[in-house]
Amino acid sequence: MAILLEVRNLRTQFLTDDGLIKAVDDVSYHIDEKEIIGVVGESGCGKSVTQLSVMRLITPPGKITSGQIIFEGDDLMKYEANGPEMRSIRGAKIAMIFQEPMTSLNPVLTIGRQLTETLELHLKMGKSAANRRAAELLDMVGIPCADTRLGDYPHQFSGGMRQRAMIAMALSCNPRLVIADEPTTALDVTTQAQLLELMKALVEEFHSALVIVTHNLGVVARYAQRIYIMYAGRIVESGTCKDIFRSPRHPYTMGLLNCVPRIDDREGRELEAIKGLPPNLGRLPGQCAFLPRCEHAVDRCRVEPWPELQAVADGHHTRCFVNPPGMTG
Amino acid sequence: MIWRTAEKRMTSTVEYVATIEEVPPRRSEWRRLVRVFWRRKLAVVGLVIVLALIVVAIFGPLIAPYDPYKTNIGNKLAPPSSEHWFGTDAVGRDTLSRVVYGARTSLVVALGAVLLGAVIGQLLGLLAGFFGGWVSHVIMRLIDALMSIPMIVLALVISSVLGGGIKNVIIALAIGGIPGQCRMMCAQTMSVKENDYVLAGRTMGVSNWRIMLRHIYPNAFAPCLVIMTVSLGATILAEAGLSFLGAGINAPAAAWGSMIKDGYKYLLTNPVLSIAPGVFIMLAVFGFNMFGDGLRDALDPRLRGTL
Numbered sequence: 001m002a003i004l005l006e007v008r009n010l011r012t013q014f015l016t017d018d019g020l021i022k023a024v025d026d027v028s029y030h031i032d033e034k035e036i037i038g039v040v041g042e043s044g045c046g047k048s049v050t051q052l053s054v055m056r057l058i059t060p061p062g063k064i065t066s067g068q069i070i071f072e073g074d075d076l077m078k079y080e081a082n083g084p085e086m087r088s089i090r091g092a093k094i095a096m097i098f099q100e101p102m103t104s105l106n107p108v109l110t111i112g113r114q115l116t117e118t119l120e121l122h123l124k125m126g127k128s129a130a131n132r133r134a135a136e137l138l139d140m141v142g143i144p145c146a147d148t149r150l151g152d153y154p155h156q157f158s159g160g161m162r163q164r165a166m167i168a169m170a171l172s173c174n175p176r177l178v179i180a181d182e183p184t185t186a187l188d189v190t191t192q193a194q195l196l197e198l199m200k201a202l203v204e205e206f207h208s209a210l211v212i213v214t215h216n217l218g219v220v221a222r223y224a225q226r227i228y229i230m231y232a233g234r235i236v237e238s239g240t241c242k243d244i245f246r247s248p249r250h251p252y253t254m255g256l257l258n259c260v261p262r263i264d265d266r267e268g269r270e271l272e273a274i275k276g277l278p279p280n281l282g283r284l285p286g287q288c289a290f291l292p293r294c295e296h297a298v299d300r301c302r303v304e305p306w307p308e309l310q311a312v313a314d315g316h317h318t319r320c321f322v323n324p325p326g327m328t329g
Numbered sequence: 330m331i332w333r334t335a336e337k338r339m340t341s342t343v344e345y346v347a348t349i350e351e352v353p354p355r356r357s358e359w360r361r362l363v364r365v366f367w368r369r370k371l372a373v374v375g376l377v378i379v380l381a382l383i384v385v386a387i388f389g390p391l392i393a394p395y396d397p398y399k400t401n402i403g404n405k406l407a408p409p410s411s412e413h414w415f416g417t418d419a420v421g422r423d424t425l426s427r428v429v430y431g432a433r434t435s436l437v438v439a440l441g442a443v444l445l446g447a448v449i450g451q452l453l454g455l456l457a458g459f460f461g462g463w464v465s466h467v468i469m470r471l472i473d474a475l476m477s478i479p480m481i482v483l484a485l486v487i488s489s490v491l492g493g494g495i496k497n498v499i500i501a502l503a504i505g506g507i508p509g510q511c512r513m514m515c516a517q518t519m520s521v522k523e524n525d526y527v528l529a530g531r532t533m534g535v536s537n538w539r540i541m542l543r544h545i546y547p548n549a550f551a552p553c554l555v556i557m558t559v560s561l562g563a564t565i566l567a568e569a570g571l572s573f574l575g576a577g578i579n580a581p582a583a584a585w586g587s588m589i590k591d592g593y594k595y596l597l598t599n600p601v602l603s604i605a606p607g608v609f610i611m612l613a614v615f616g617f618n619m620f621g622d623g624l625r626d627a628l629d630p631r632l633r634g635t636l
Contacts (some may be wrong), residue, residue, distance in 0.1 A: 057531055060462075082537065091533035104525035108547040117543075118533045162380065 003070075004209050005177055006030040010067035012046075014054045019282040023049040025060070025233040028179040031177065036210045037202065038220030040243075040256065041230035045252070047213045051179045055090055056081040072176065092122040095170035097199075099182035101162035105154040111138070111165050112150030115172060122173045137168040143156050143197060161233070165200060174206055181213045196223060217256050221245060226315075229253050232279050232289035233308065239316035251296045279306040288320070296322045356466050365627040372623020378616030386433040393426035397583050417607040418591060427606050430583035435496065435613060438578070439564040441499040443557050446506025451546075451553055454511040458518025459541050460548075469515065472508045480505035481570060488576045498577050502564050509556055517549035524548075555625040562617035569610050585610050 012024040024046045053064050056076060060288050069076040071094070079085040089244045099102040106114060116135035119125045125133065131150065138146035141164040154162055163183065170178055171288045173178050180199060184192035200223050203210045212220050219226055220241070229237040229252065237250040255274035276293040279285075288306045292296055300321050309317040366372055385392060395413075401421030409416045415424035453472070457465040475483075480502075487501035521527070522545055530544050565585075571577030572586025579587060585606035590601030 029469070054618065055532055057528070087534040088535060089534070090531065090533070096529070096532035098525050098529055100525050104529045106526040106530070106544050109543070121534060166529070169529075236518075 002033050003030050004033045004072065005197065006036075006068075006070045007050070007054060008068040008070070008071065010050065010053055011065045012049050012062060012064050013059055014062045016061055016178070016282070021281045022233050023281060024053060027067075027230075027233070027235055029228050029238065031209050031237065033176070034204075034207055034209055035226070036200070036212065036224050038209060038217075038224035038227040038229060039213045039219060040215065040227060044217055044278055044281070045230045046214075046233040046281075047230050048181050051181055051211065051213055054179070055096065056086050057093060058091075067135075067234070085174060088122070089177070091118050092173045093175050094177045094179065095173070095175040097163075097166050097170045097178065097180040097183045099117055099185050101159050101166055101186060104166060105157075105162055107154055110151050110153055110288055111157065113151070113220065115165070115169055118169060118172050126189045133172070134168075137172055138165065140202070141165070143168075145175070155251075157185055160195065163187060163191075163195055164198070167195070167202065171202055171206055171208070175208055177211070178203055179207045179211045179213065184219060185211065187215070192219070199223075217244075218260055227257070232284060234289070235317075236290065236320070237318045238309070239313075243313065243316040247316075249312050249316070250290075250320045250321070251294045252290050253318075255293075270273075298322055341515055362627045366623050367625055369623040372626070375616045375619025375621075375623060376414045378612055379620050381435060382432055382613055382616065385429055386436045389429045389433050393429040395423035395426045397422060397430040398424040398581050399423075399489055406595060408599065415601050416599060418588075419595070424602060424605055426587075427583040427588060428585070428609055429498070431585040431588060431606060432613075434582065434584040434607065435565050435568060435610075437438045437504065438495060438498055438568045438584075440494075442502035442564050442568075443506055443561050445499060445503035446560075447510050447553065447557050449503070450507040450510025451505070451514040451550075454514025454516075455518050455541055455546060455549070457520060458493065458515040459537070461519075463516070468511070472511050475504070476508040481567060484567060484571055484574050485574065488571060495578060495582075498568060501571070502567055505567065506560055506564065509560065510553055513556055514549060517552060518545055521549045523547050528550050550634060552625075552626045555621055557625055557627060558621035559618055562614040562621070565610060565613050565617070569606075592623075601625055 006028075007030065010024055010027045011022070014023055017221055027046070027050055029039075039050070041047050049058070049062070052058055052265070054066075054069055054071075054076070056064075056069075056079070058081075064077070067077065069136075071089070075186055076086065078091070098116040105111070112131065112134050115137060116125075116127070116130035119130040120127075132193050134150055135146045138149060143149055143161055144162055149157075154165075157165060163186075165184075170180075176198075183199065184195055187195065196219065199210065202208075210223075211225060212222060212282040217227075224241050226238065226240050229244070229250065230233050231252050233295075236245065236252045237248065244253060245257070248257055252274070255272070259274065261271060274293055279289050279292070285291070286305045287303075288294070288297075288301050291301050294301070298321065307319055307321055309319050311317050333521055364576050395517070399422065401417065403421065403475040404413075404417055405419055407413055407417040407421075413423050413425065415428065417423055447477070447532075457468040483505055484498075484501040486538070487504065488497050491500065493635040518541075527540060530540050535544070540610055568577055569586030572579070572584045573590045575587075575590065577586055578584035588606040589610075590602045592599070592606070
């Protein structure tokens, strides 16, 4: 399948009072058309910053210092961050869904107004056409009485309904790529499942590609075809969903998997938490950033710099010297 | 293209998607506002005074018993009577009629000055808060400079340079109102722009101007509105002060401040000439302040739930 988005050697840094924070450091990944990928990692590992960089929405003190963002064959880095080219891509070709449905809708505008804004902006629809389309979209995401609900304000919607409205907004212009940044984190578990099903169904119908950014491997297990694991601003492992779950090769991925309960667990297995805290991105050592928390570390890890991503199998890469044999599922 | 396929999509999607059963009750923000405001009795009194003033200002010609500009030397400095409730002034003009017309002057000047100051101040504040950096530095230092000059002195200078008259008094008082509006709007913008819906707007490709005016401004406006209502009272007072000092609206136009000035020469013999406009100034300022306070309580999110 054709590659839709390819990010090459992306570096995004923030110059703060505490020094230079390398939030995204030499990250490369790609997503094919109509593909669903997962980007997984702890809070503060650079997942969201990576996605905002793709949208060119990094504002000072942050800066994309190098890299290429090739979307549909065009390098987005050659456009001005807030210029007309980027604005016509945002919303129309790449859309984003955020974590907090409670705060990502404007409280003083009606749901209908917020939906029609993008339609009028990108598709140059008239008012009544945009309204009709907005009602269709709300109906599509499963909000009953969509016609009358268009006139409601966000506070009249529940959390799940707001997230549905956000999905409708994101899909309104039929984007090629949808980035869902922790789309279900703020919702309860049953609503999470409904919304993930909904998103999957809709991106399939719209022939869009979907990036699911999450800290929860369970969320992507069912939906993503390929998974990227991020740690301390870098990708530490990438592979197909099966690779990651069946034969993880990076100790961090294993740690993530070990702290998820499994249905076929033997009775009494204790969930293992990854010990320690993620590193301070402003003071990264030259060696592997996971070293202080790693249980498999060998002497080589302590003296040599963090290795590059190495292939361990076709399409399965990891950034580790040890490559301990994976858990057997 | 999206259009034609939409119908087909709908049917197939709905099968996948469980629709939401319960729908949360609709709560009206507006009703809560009215309720909180209504419980503040002084605020309601303020609102009544403000409305009464507005009625007097609009229907002045119908309410005033005499022409406020018509002199009658034969009946000058008449004491209060059934024909002239507040007596007549030094050239025989009916004081009640002049007070009624004075309400119009006061309100026009106060509204004009506050609105003009608010538009300029809020626009500057929005720009400073949104762009930050050097834009904010330049704007806020200008505002700081403006704030270091006492408002009444500034207004005196401006109206003596530009001359008196309603238009120039409005400009002078508007300049005095800019800093407060600008600072409040700047602070509000800085906090509102951090909201997710602003970022969401950006990801939808909305331009900076649209984000500022559609997404930030309406969410940042409420505290500025409170300042505006309270400063209406202060502006009425300032206009009266300017007119009293002779730098504001001058005779023959009817304005409360200049009426006090004209009347105070007769304070011992005909005190009503100064007292009548003075009481109206007091009432107006009191009314606007109480109304503003009530509005602040109703709009203040920190008090939400406690009232």
